[in-house]
Amino acid sequence: MKPPPFDYHSPRSVGEALEILAATGRDGKVLAGGQSLIPMLNMRLAAPGHVVDINRLTELAAVTVGPDGVRTGALARHAQVERSGPVAAAQPLLRRALRLVAHPAIRNRGTVVGSLVHADPAAELPAVLTLLGGSVRLARRGAVRDVPAARFFTGPLESAAEPDELAVSALFPALPPRSGTAFHEVARRHGDYALAGVAARVRLDDDLRVxxxxxVCVNAGPVPELVDVTGDCGHRAPGTADWGAAARAVRDRIDPEADIHASAAYRRHLAGVLAERALRDAATEAAGG
Amino acid sequence: MFGEPVRRREDPRLLTGRGRYVDDLGAGALEVAFVRSPHAHARIRDIDVSAAIDVDGLVAIYTWEDLPASLAEPLPLLIPHPALTHGRTARPLARDVVRHVGEPVVMVVARDRYLAEDACALIRVDYEVLRPVIGPERAAGSRRLVHDDVPGNVGAHLVQEVPSAAGTGAREAIGAAPHTLAFRLDIERSASMPLEGRGVCARWDADDGSLRVYSSTQTSTSVRMAVAAKLGLPLPKVEVIAPDVGGGFGVKVMHPWPEEVLVPWAAVRLGREVKWTEDRREHFVSSAHERAQVQFVRVGFDGEGRVLGLEVTILHDHGAYTPYGIIVPIITSTQLLGPYKIGAYRVEFSSVYTNTVQVTPYRGAGRPQGVFCMERTMDRIARHLGIDRTAVREANLIQPGEFPYDQGMTFQDGRPLIYDSGDYPRSLRMLRELIGWDSFGELKARAAAEGRRLGIGVGCYVEGTGVGPYEGGHVQVTSDGRVHVSTGLTSQGQGHETVFAQIAATELGVPLERISVVTGDTRRFGYAVGTFASRAAVMSGNAIALACRKVREKALRIAAGVLEADPRDLEIVDGEVRVVGAPGASVPLATVAVLSNPLRYAFDEEAARATQFAGASPPDAPPVAEGEEPGLEGRDYYSPIRSTFASGMHAAIVETDPLTAEIRVLRYAVVHDCGRLINPMIVEGQIHGGVAQGVGGALYERMVYDEHGQLLNASFMDFLMPYATEIPPIETAHLETPSPLNPLGIKGAGEAGVIPVSAVIASAVEDAEGIPIDRMPLSPSELFDLRRAAP
Structure with missing residues (x-):
């Protein structure tokens, strides 16, 4: 379990990083927190010719909170975002989700943007970005573009980021008024990837009806997908909305797969149970506690 | 000291990163990596190393053809048995056929491990892929063979039968019983999984013609003998040291591993220091697994739940080879009986080869499977009769007045299965009290009213511990007053440095701080068996006590001369030999050590001071009298007539989520009897660790092989060893029934915690769910399936 040979680059500026990525193309791989890349290198599942370490680009470590939401730089660690009070105030779902991401030691190194670019459908943050309608900012030499979550995740472990692009930040939009969120998941062990997990968002109207x-379910298909259950639960107050029907709709619309830890039928069942719990909690929060 | 919860003396070193493990040694050593078979079953057609030759830093590439005759042959079968009619072992490097994914084929030595792995990646092995045999049921009797010359893949077959007191056989007794049940049980594979994998570092001294080997082993003395024999070196020129070892749990008692002979051989051949450090993926596919069995049970019993006849047929998956013999299924067969009097018993096992990693003992070593069988049987009987599960057990327990109790079988050590002591009814009473068995019904009903599902479970076991044939101890008091204790068996973190020092402190009357303990170093002690079978405390503990008694006797004799007193009037307190009741009349043990040696160069203060006691020896006698030896030291061995039997009973309360099918252990209670306790804190630590591994086996761990013989979860991502977050708080109560078999009255404690856990959790989940639980481990997904299949 030692990596194959690679050239190591340690750029001192974003510009330099983009130059290297432009030169290395498909043979280059960005190293941020390294919590997925390093194990893949050590198991020789990945063999990039060039590893571009962005850990010295401290300008990418910023986490900014504004009226539009939370923007996390490419070097913002999970722990940094998880512990930030302003982040929790602006977008509480981030902290809820991050507490479910692996273990503290991993959260100390792993980065939020790195997790998004890794695009694992079993991970929490792609689900959060999708649910909130966020976006990822991609930079390449001479150009910057923002890709919305719905177009960013293109397949399991595949994203819209091109080989010469560096994901420099991600935006997690703030919630509109009278909105609430929740994240529930079941994992085999504390900190494991979830067998099933559900991030939910509920918005109420002025009459406090849904x-x-x-x-968005984790581990329920090749990419995180938004499932709109507004029509299933009914335009009612949270206490009388038909959350059971919403959960059934979630079960019907997802496509989980079996693996050595759980059958597809169990995952589907579980997603329904968790969807109902998450929707209820989100609605309760939207209604003001 | 003996019996006190002394804090572990090894912890400051081990917990602050100052432990020295094999991989911490040999800076600058050449490093080894292996090309291992990617196929479960294949014939090697050709090995092409040409592409690897140019790798920078490559030193050597070895295949089977490069090995000397002694290494080219199959490795030894350590524990033969007449029933093991078709024992098979692997060669250190595969010759022609590979029989499991991970079997070593090519050895690469390079400047470091990175380069060695680069070279491995460039070596092309041309395989003719053969169809693998996976799973014991498919293997048994199959025409598809793991070894061409083992028909039906059956390596061993053994029937043991113990008729009832009236001479009735089990089948007859079951046939005549008022009630009978028949069912099947399944236990999946798990593995020892020490956090430190295996590792070997060998240093050849060409000038001296000597070899030093560091191995992460549970038996350094036996590795030494194997290395000397396989390399053709004189035994005194080989030393093997087990440095700090990061866990063993059984896998490291297997020896010699291919790497344990190949790495020293390469060191001698290259004249360089060479080391190999196993990585986690290698450990999963090339070390050893355990546990997997299918059991078919038939039981006959009366209206009180007393077992009149029990017949168990076991299919044991032995993997591709049987280097450690059939110890595991033999232990399952014998220890299955637990604390019970079974009317008539018949057990039959077939041990079959499959194209998977070999099976050798893992903590518990066949006992968890046996206990799962017996305890599931007890619960079945209770359910059938509609009586309390503890009542059924109570009805079958051996009573305190019945010891020594002869189960009528032959145990793993080849000696009669005779329990030496115990108090099982009291243990069960204590357990019921501890867990609140009698009031659980109310708790369960209250929870049910809130929509929660609780269940309680129980499991009992007896564990043969401290198997022979022997261990030794050496104790030396030096002129600085320090006491040096050594024993040949090895330590993997159990706390031997603490408990052996406690024994020496108690026997010698010396403060703990002055005592040091060395284990597993053949430079200090050459004869030993090893650390396994919960034997270290019983075997080396007693040997060290006996050696200390020799030292004490000699110290008193010498001191008696100095103090002009009768040795019988002397005591040793706080490192001083004193005349009882005569304050001031004393001589330090350090001085006695100086006096024990007629050669008294005053190298230190104590020696200089001691000369005042040094009367000239009588001119007509030699300075060292006949039958005497210079120095204050003693060596002794402890060799038991047979094993001593520890026991315990566990209970758990679990909660199962009605919707998600998650299983949570809310409480876990242990009543444990390992005879006299040397250090209750260390015993509790052993129990905690054992229970944690047991929870792993019950709810999390399995080796998932696909039909091609690929291990699908060969990493800690997917092999679910529980974290601390998955382990419930563990409540323990101790019962001490001393063993009459050894001077200290102790029994082993190392494996105990793990043994009944699967049975206990199954019992509790079954109680919560009302669905029979017949297989372990049990995942939420499987519980979900069981619920849907339930009528």
Missing amino acids: AAAEV
Whole structure:
């Protein structure tokens, strides 16, 4: 379990990093927190010719909170975002999700943007970005573009980021008024990838009836997908909305796969159970506690 | 000192990163990596190393053809048995056929491990892929063979039968019983999984013609003998040291591993220091697994739940080879009986080859499977009769007045299965009290009213511990007053440095701080068996006590001369020999050590001071009298007539989520009897660790092989060893029934915690769910399936 040979680059500026990525193309791989890349290198599952270490680009470590939401730089660690009070105030779902990401030692190194670019459908943060309608900012030599979550995740472990692009930040939009969120998951062991997990968002209208109810399930398909259950739960107050029908709709619309830890039928069942719990909690929060 | 919860003396070193493990040694050594078979079953057609030759830093590439005759042959079968009619072992490097994924084929030596792995990646092995045999049921009787010359893949077959007191056989007794049940049980594979894998570092001294080997082993003395024999070196020129070892749990008692002979051989051949450090993936596919069995049970019993006849047929998956013999299924067969009097018993096992990693003992070594069988049987009987599960057990327990109790079988050590002591009814009473068995019904009903599902479970075991044939101890008091204790068996973190020092402190009357303990170093002690079978405390503990008694006797004799007193009037307190009741009349043990040696160069203060006691020896006698030896030291061995039997009973309360099918252990209670306790804190630590591994086996761990013989979860990502977060708080109570078999009255404690856990959790989940639980481990997904299949 030692990596194959590679050239190591340690750029001192974003510009330099983009130059290297432009030169290395498909043979280059960005190293941020290294919590996925290093094991893949050590198991020789990945063999890039060039590893571009961005850990010295401290300008990418910023986490900014504004009226539009939370923007995390490419070097912002999970722990940094998880512990930030302003982040929790602006977008509480981030902290809830991050507490479910692996273990503290991994969260101390792993980065939020790195997790998004890794695009593992079993991970929490792609689900959060999708649910909130966020976006990832990609830079290449001479150009910058923002890719919305719905177009960013293109397949299991595949994203819209091109080989010469560096994901420099991600935006997690703030919630509109009278909105609430929740994240529930079941994992085999504390900190494991979830067998099933559900991020939910509920928005109420001025009469405090459900105006929008949406979920994104983890580990339920090749990419995180927004499931709109507004029509299933009914335009009612949270206490009388039909969350059971919403959960059934979630079960019907996802496509989980079996693996050595759980059958597809169990995952589907579990996603329904967790969707109901998450929707109820999100609605309760939207209603003011 | 003996019996006190002394804090572990090894912890400051081990917990602050100052332990020295094999991989911490040999800086600058050449490093080894292996090309291992990617196929479960294949014939090697050709090995092409040409592409690897140019790798920078490559030193050597070895295949089977390069090995000397002694290494080219199959490795030894350590523990033969008449029933093991078709024992097979692997060669250190595969010759023609590979029989499991991970079997070593090519050895690469390079400047470091990175380069060695680069070279491995460039070596092309041309395989003719053969169809593998996976799973014991498919293997048994199959025409598809793991070894061409082992028909039906059956390596061993053994029937043991113990008729009832009236001479009735088990089948007859079951046939005549008022009630009978028949069912099947399944236990999956797990593995020892020490956090430190295996590792070997060998240093050849060409000038001296000597070899030093560091191995992460549970038996350095036996590795030494194997290395000397396989390399043709004189035994005194080989020393083997087990440095700090990061866990063993059984896998490291297997020896010699291919790497344990190949790495020293390469060191001698290259004239360089060479080391190999196993990585986690290698450990999964090339060390050893355990546990997997299928059991078919038939039981006959009366209306009180007393077992009149029990017949168990076991299919044991032995993997590709049987280097450690059939110890595991033999232990399952014998220890299955637990604390019970079974009317008539018949057990039959077939041990079959499959194209998977070999099976050798893992903590518990066949006992968890046996206990799972017996305890599931007890619960079945209770359910059938509609009586309390502890009542069924109570009805079958051996009573305190019945010891020594002869189970009528032959145990793993080849000696009669005779329990030396115990108090099982009291143990069960204590357990019921500890867990609140009698009031659980109310708790369960209250929880049910809140929509929660609780269940309680129980499991009992007896564990033969401290198997022979012997261990030794050496104790030396030096002129600085320090006491040096050594024993040949090895340590993997159990706390031997602490408990052996406690024994020496108690026997010698010396403060603990002055005592040091060395284990597993053949430079200090050459004869030993090893650390396994919960034997270290019983075997080396007693040997060290006996050696200390020799030293004490000599110290008193010498001191008696100095103090002009009768040795019988002397005591040793705080490192001083004193005349009882005569304050001031004393001589330090350090002085006695100086006096024990007629050669008294005053190298230190104590020696200089001691000369005042040194009367000239009588001119007509030699300075060292006949029958005497210079120095204050003693060596002795402890060799038991047979094993001593520890026991315990566990209970758990679990909660199962009605919707998600998650299983949570809320409480776990242990009543444990390992005879006299040397250090209750260390015993509790052993129990905690054992229970944690047991929870792993019950709810998390399995080796998932696909039909091609690929291990699908060969990493800690997917092999679910529980974290601390998955382990419940463990409540323990101790019962001490001393063993009459050894001077200290102790029994082993190392494996105990793990043994009944699967049975206990199954019992509790079954109680919560009302669904029979017949296989372990049990995942939420499987519980979900069981619920859907339930009528």
